[in-house]
Amino acid sequence: MPEVNFTIGHKDYVLACQPGEERLLEKAATLLNGEAQQILEQAGRMPEQRLLLLAGLMLADRLTALEDRAASAERELNRLKANPPRQEVPVIPTEIIETLAELAARAESLADRAEEVLQDG
Template identity: 45%
Template sequence: MADLDIVIGNKTFTVACQDGQEQFLRSAARQLSEQADALLAQIGRMPADRMLLMAGLMLADKTITMEQELTNTRHTLHELQSRPAPPPERVEVPVIPPVVVETMAELAARAEAVAARIEERAAS
């Protein structure tokens, strides 16, 4: 078990924590200290126990707000996932008119005939 010195509201506290949890404890202490510093900036000096109580309540308020937002977000996500899939979008592909196909085939046949005649003349 590790002992850490953390500073909250300009006061140092020694706190024991399990090995490997030091970073989590430092992060939590930093959040609590930010709240305590905000209180001290607004109110000034106050007893440590009152400062810690007020800072803890401020963090609890933030936590409750975030939990409500998370619940609302989950509810919205569930609603969106429960909706039926939208109907597939109809995509229309232009169709080449038969007359154009026939004309292109006729042009291709003529081009092949011209090419064949050129080859015959070149061979003779």
């Protein structure tokens, strides 16, 4: 069984874990140590148990805030899925389309006549 060495606050630890879980344990220890270091910077040296308790509580507080944000985002996503925002697409009236087609046909006819005049010219 692999062992992972890490430091939290001012104490070194060694924990065994399942094969393949080393990185997860190291990442968790790094997070806990980050919180512990913040506490030590603000409060100075303190007993190991108190430091671990406070660091764990700070992480739990962050986790709770993230869970609340995730739940809020999920509610918003479900709301948008149930009532998608309406997109208004402009519709060109049929009369304008017909008029533009007619103008295009006239322009082509004029271009054809101008071409004939230039060739005969």
